[in-house]
Amino acid sequence: MRTLMKAVSMRARQRLLRLRAIGTGEFVALGIAAVVLVVGPASVFAYGRWMDRNVLVVHAQQWQYAPNVLHATAGVPFRIRLESEDVVHGFRIIGLDAQVTELIPGKSVELTVVAPKPGTYVYMCTTYCGLKHARMFGRLIVAPR
């Protein structure tokens, strides 16, 4: 009778241990789910807001950009929002992956730009926009991080 009682209680203890093991697994799963569901979107949201604050607005008009000097930090992505005030212009930063071939009046265009190295980059109009098209340029000054 005693051995039977012992066997029963052993089985109960084993069951309890198994339940506890499931509890720990669920706790870990919940933790992972919390990280994925909360921290992930929150960091994406924070990055989006940070990028929104990092928008440089550049107006294009015959035959200049305003401002014609932009500042950035090496390795830090930023955005340029281009707007044309009159005719179709273009935009290109020489040496960087940043180009717009048709900047149409009334339609703003946004680019995300990263300058990997510090230095001075030239941006220029790439679409013929009239007499002084070739003189339409500006400078992007990139400071070290």
Ligand code: CUA
């Ligand atoms: Cu502006 Cu060409």
